[in-house]
Amino acid sequence: MWNYSEKVKDxxxxxxxxxxxxxxxxxxxxxSIACGDALKLMIKVSPADSRILDAxxxxxxxxxxxxxxxxxxEMIIGKTIDEALTVTNQDIAGYLGGLPPExxxxxxxxxxxxxxxxxxxRGEALEAEDDEDGALVCxxxxxxxxxxxxxxxxxxxxxxxxxxAYTKAGGSCATCRDKIEMVLGDVNADMVSEGLLDSARAFxxxxxxxxxxxxxxxxxxxxxxAPARPAQVRPSHAAAAKPAxxxxxxxxxxxxxxxxxxxxxxxxxxxxxxxxxxxxxLVDVDGDTVSVQLFGTCVDCSMxxxxxxxxxxxxxxxxxxxxxxxxxxxxLAA
Amino acid sequence: MEPAIYLDxxxxxxxxxxxxxxxxxxxxxxxxxxxxxHGFGTAAGAGLARARTQIQALLGAAHDHEVVFTSGGSESDxxxxxxxxxxxxxRREIVTSAVEHPAVLSLCQYLAKQEGYRLHxxxxxxxxxLDLEAYREALSxxxxxxxxxxxxxxxxxxxxxxxxxxxxxxxxIPFHTDAVQVVGKLPLKLADSAIDMLSLSGHKLHGPKxxxxxYIKRGTRFRPLIRGGHQERGxxxxxxxxxxxxxxxxxxELALAGLTxxxxxxxxxxxxxxxxxxxRIDHCFVTGDVDNRLPNTANLAFEFIEGEAIxxxxxxxxxxxxxxxxxxxxxxxxxxxxxxMGIPYTAAHGATRFSLSRETTEAEIDRVVAVLPGIVERLRxxxxxxxxxxxxxKTFEPAxx
Numbered sequence: 001m002w003n004y005s006e007k008v009k010d011x012x013x014x015x016x017x018x019x020x021x022x023x024x025x026x027x028x029x030x031x032s033i034a035c036g037d038a039l040k041l042m043i044k045v046s047p048a049d050s051r052i053l054d055a056x057x058x059x060x061x062x063x064x065x066x067x068x069x070x071x072x073x074e075m076i077i078g079k080t081i082d083e084a085l086t087v088t089n090q091d092i093a094g095y096l097g098g099l100p101p102e103x104x105x106x107x108x109x110x111x112x113x114x115x116x117x118x119x120x121x122r123g124e125a126l127e128a129e130d131d132e133d134g135a136l137v138c139x140x141x142x143x144x145x146x147x148x149x150x151x152x153x154x155x156x157x158x159x160x161x162x163x164x165a166y167t168k169a170g171g172s173c174a175t176c177r178d179k180i181e182m183v184l185g186d187v188n189a190d191m192v193s194e195g196l197l198d199s200a201r202a203f204x205x206x207x208x209x210x211x212x213x214x215x216x217x218x219x220x221x222x223x224x225x226a227p228a229r230p231a232q233v234r235p236s237h238a239a240a241a242k243p244a245x246x247x248x249x250x251x252x253x254x255x256x257x258x259x260x261x262x263x264x265x266x267x268x269x270x271x272x273x274x275x276x277x278x279x280x281x282l283v284d285v286d287g288d289t290v291s292v293q294l295f296g297t298c299v300d301c302s303m304x305x306x307x308x309x310x311x312x313x314x315x316x317x318x319x320x321x322x323x324x325x326x327x328x329x330x331x332l333a334a
Numbered sequence: 335m336e337p338a339i340y341l342d343x344x345x346x347x348x349x350x351x352x353x354x355x356x357x358x359x360x361x362x363x364x365x366x367x368x369x370x371x372h373g374f375g376t377a378a379g380a381g382l383a384r385a386r387t388q389i390q391a392l393l394g395a396a397h398d399h400e401v402v403f404t405s406g407g408s409e410s411d412x413x414x415x416x417x418x419x420x421x422x423x424x425r426r427e428i429v430t431s432a433v434e435h436p437a438v439l440s441l442c443q444y445l446a447k448q449e450g451y452r453l454h455x456x457x458x459x460x461x462x463x464l465d466l467e468a469y470r471e472a473l474s475x476x477x478x479x480x481x482x483x484x485x486x487x488x489x490x491x492x493x494x495x496x497x498x499x500x501x502x503x504x505x506x507i508p509f510h511t512d513a514v515q516v517v518g519k520l521p522l523k524l525a526d527s528a529i530d531m532l533s534l535s536g537h538k539l540h541g542p543k544x545x546x547x548x549y550i551k552r553g554t555r556f557r558p559l560i561r562g563g564h565q566e567r568g569x570x571x572x573x574x575x576x577x578x579x580x581x582x583x584x585x586x587e588l589a590l591a592g593l594t595x596x597x598x599x600x601x602x603x604x605x606x607x608x609x610x611x612x613x614r615i616d617h618c619f620v621t622g623d624v625d626n627r628l629p630n631t632a633n634l635a636f637e638f639i640e641g642e643a644i645x646x647x648x649x650x651x652x653x654x655x656x657x658x659x660x661x662x663x664x665x666x667x668x669x670x671x672x673x674x675m676g677i678p679y680t681a682a683h684g685a686t687r688f689s690l691s692r693e694t695t696e697a698e699i700d701r702v703v704a705v706l707p708g709i710v711e712r713l714r715x716x717x718x719x720x721x722x723x724x725x726x727x728k729t730f731e732p733a734x735x
Contacts, residue, residue: 002642012646018716033719034679036640036659036668040718058718060683062642062659066716140667172667 004063005097011067016074021056026121028113035141035168037061037106039069041113043076045121050081057113064096064103071095072110081118087111088154089166101275104166108151137179140172145183152187156196158203160184161272181205200264204317258319259285265318266292269311280311283328290315293328339653339698343538344487344515344631344689349581350540356584357542360577368574369565378576385583389547392586393532394523397552402566403579406546407514408437410533411481413548413559413570414510415441417531418479419451420557421508425478427452429507431464431493432674438481438512439670456482462491462622462675470501477507484513484532485520488658488671488687489622490631492516499528508554514538514546518589519596519628530554536578540691541585545578592692600690601629603699607688608632610703615710621677621685630690633658635672635681638720639713644686647709653702658685680719 004012021042031038037060044054055073059066071092076084089107093099099107134145151157151166160180164170170180185205191197253261259282266282273279279295292311312325340348360381366374368382383398390398404410415428415438430442432455439455446453454472457465464482473480480502484495499509510531516522517532518539524532532549536542550556550569562571608620617637636644641659648655658669659682667673668682677685688702714720 012643013650015716029718033638033683036679036683038718058716060638060717060719061640063646065640066643 002063002100002103004067004100007071007095007097008064008067008099011070011096012063015057015066015070017054017056017070017077018058019056020058021054024056026117026119028116028118028120030109030112030116031061032142033060037065037109039065039109039113041069041072041110041117043117043121045081052076052079052081052084061106061109062103064099064106065109067096068092068099068106068110069113072114076114081121084114085118087114089151090154101162101165101271104155105168108147108166111150111154112147137183138167138169138172138176140176141168143167143169148180148183149187152184153191153196156191157184158188158197158201159268159272160203200261201268206317253319255285261318262290262315265314266311269314273307280307288321288323290323290325291328292325337652339701341688341690341694341698341702342654342656343691343694344490344687345656346537346543347540347691348693349537349542350585350588352588353541353581353584357577357581360580364576368576369563378574381576381580381583382574385579385586388583388586388590389534392517392522392590393534393549394521394525395549396525399567400524400549400552402548402550402569403574403582404546404548404570405544405575406537407435407512407533407535409559410535410546410548411435411437411510411512412441414531414533414550415445415479415481416559417555417557418508418510419445421555422478425476426450427454427472427474427477429454429456429469429472429477429480429482429502431456431458431482433458433462433486433488433491433671434481434483435487435512435514438483442481451478452476458491458674460676461624462486462489462671463626464493464498466494469498473502473505473507475505477502477505479508479510481510481512483515484511485515485628485631486622486671487515488669488685489633489675490515490628490689491623492520492626492628495529496527499530503528515628515631518586519593519630521593524549524551536582536585539585539589541582542578545575545582547582595692597629600692600694603694603696604630604632604688604690606696607690607699607702608634610699611706614703614707618710619681621672621675630694632688632690634686634688635677636684636686636710637681638717639684639710641684641686643713644684644709647712648702648706651701651705651709653705656687656689658687659683 021044024042025045026043028041029039039061040058042056043052045051046053055077057069057073059069075087075091075095089104089111092107092110093104133147137143137145137148148163148167148169152163155166157163157166160170160177163180163184170177181203182205184203188197188202192199192202262282262285266280270280281293281295283291283293294307308325308327312323315325316322360378364374364377364381366372366378368375368379386398386401389401395401404413428442428445428451430438430453442453445451456469456472459465480498482493482495482498485492495511502509508530509528511529512533514533514535515538517534530551531554534547534549536545556569558569558571560571565571565574611634612618615636618634621633621635641657645655645657658672668679668685672682672685
């Protein structure tokens with residue numbers, strides 16, 4: 001059972017403003033039955049001062065989807081259109097006392113429905129809206145680049161896993177993972193240059209075998225790290241051409257700096273483990289071999305070699321050079 | 335609130351108080367190690383021996399030493415599949431079905447991806463019936479093991495595993511079946527079957543969690559998953575979980591005694607539940623092979639609403655059920671079983687499973703039939719896909735998803 005807050009339960013069991021609004025001034029519809037959740041938001045707007053007089057919703061979805069819809073209507077009634085546009089999915093989740101990470105996409109759906117309803121009220125053509133929203137990234141759940149960008153920005157997302165939890169993109173066939181990584185890399189790079197994100201946390205898109213061009217020896221947070229983008233020459237041919245040149249001088253890292261980078265990268269993946277009831281901890285660093293200790297469900301997980309592989313990828317990414325990740329026990333035995 | 339109504343017995347069952355009573359002395363009195371030579375060990379050893387014959391009886395197995403105790407269904411499945419692969423290293427193919435429990439399916443997918451095995455995933459039709467033609471075509475001398483479940487945990491649909499085992503045997507392929515949902519619910523006679531290996535789990539039949547068994551037919555080539563001590567005749571090392579094993583034995587005995595009840599009274603209650611709901615709720619249907627399934631399982635798909643919301647409202651009424659909806663599992667898609675059957679998304683998200691047991695009463699069933707129509711109606715009134723005025727669905731096509 002999900003650990004829903006009392007506020008979520010209250011809004012699910014006693015939804016506010018559910019139902020149809022007759023002759024609405026704006027209607028926003030998002031989601032689809034295939035996705036497992038869909039929301040239709042209807043608003044009534046005062047022509048005098050652009051204030052939202054009434055809002056109603058109809059939602060197909062789980063407990064948190066219905067609760068998010070209900071919360072949204074409560075939050076926007078009485079606001080002007082401009083005020084309402086400042087409501088983010090974080091605001092919705094916060095209003096509800098938080099949502100489980102896997103359920104954050106419900107709050108994103110609410111924020112998207114609000115945008116759609118206001119666009120509809122303003123008479124902005126939906127087709128134009130669609131174009132602005134950019135290319136379709138996740139075909140399974142119909143997630144556009146625009147939606148991804150907004151979710152990444154609003155929630156300061158820096159991993160593909162959290163992007164999936166917040167938007168569902170990549171949650172089914174996962175073939176769009178590469179596209180998600182590209183969008184995430186672009187948006188994070190923009191956020192870094194705008195001073196909204198610490199460059200050390202930013203996701204860097206990188207094609208297979210093409211290591212980060214920028215040295216990671218002294219990533220002073222103040223320095224704008226624009227190079228996240230230059231590395232994004234579509235890798236397919238470039239990578240194969242000169243793999244040796246792509247390898248940065250790893251020796252430049254001091255041990256302390258190296259451990260700091262590893263710790264940082266591990267911190268970033270820990271929520272993924274903790275969601276499944278496990279955890280991961282750094283035990284030792286010996287040259288290019290990093291030993292980690294897996295805890296909880298991770299230990300017995302038949303996929304633990306997958307897990308280590310995933311950690312290895314993240315660490316190699318953070319250090320800008322290939323490292324080997326081994327379970328702590330193995331390394332002791334060796 | 336009314337007393338809780340537990341209809342999630344395919345997930346796990348309440349441990350029978352008689353099982354607990356049988357186990358208790360093995361914690362504090364007969365706590366010895368069955369391998370020890372003294373009296374404490376003898377008492378524990380006697381408990382193990384008795385439990386083994388109790389399981390043998392429930393399975394209709396020819397020999398008690400065909401029963402190997404394990405930590406549960408997942409270990410039994412893993413041990414069986416990996417054993418066959420080790421015993422036939424020159425064979426590089428595995429056959430399984432699209433609707434297996436993750437204990438089998440995830441392992442097979444892992445073996446395909448990481449170890450390079452060729453995996454044949456046999457599809458099912460819209461009622462969850464196995465595609466026998468595809469199964470026949472997948473069998474060859476290259477196949478190291480077939481692992482196909484006896485009954486599906488979500489729909490209760492039964493596969494003709496005895497026939498499937500014979501087909502595999504004709505080509506000298508070892509046949510394993512995950513039977514955790516069948517053992518204790520249907521009469522079995524493994525001595526007369528071609529099934530080589532069968533997994534069972536204690537907590538699915540009113541026994542404790544953390545204990546199960548793998549049936550290994552005499553003569554089957556077996557390579558242990560856990561090596562070490564000589565326990566279980568060298569087939570599963572590790573000091574035996576004696577209280578768990580004794581509990582599993584007693585649970586098997588009780589299940590055997592309850593088979594008639596399961597297939598008459600419990601079946602009738604299940605049918606009463608289904609018919610009651612179908613009569614009161616529109617746009618809902620039973621999933622799975624209705625004429626050929628477990629007596630205790632009902633899986634109904636309620637269209638245009640979502641399963642987690644149903645479960646939350648049922649829970650508030652004191653009714654425990656489960657759902658194949660995406661949202662309940664934390665994944666983003668409906669269950670792989672519903673998708674394998676091609677259940678449309680409009681219904682798959684609202685698929686709800688009620689699994690009864692010998693402890694289920696008529697009053698409980700009637701209570702569910704009384705409260706569920708209101709819950710479905712309530713959620714449909716919130717759903718943009720449902721037009722309450724006409725009692726039908728309506729077109730709802732969001733402009734952008």
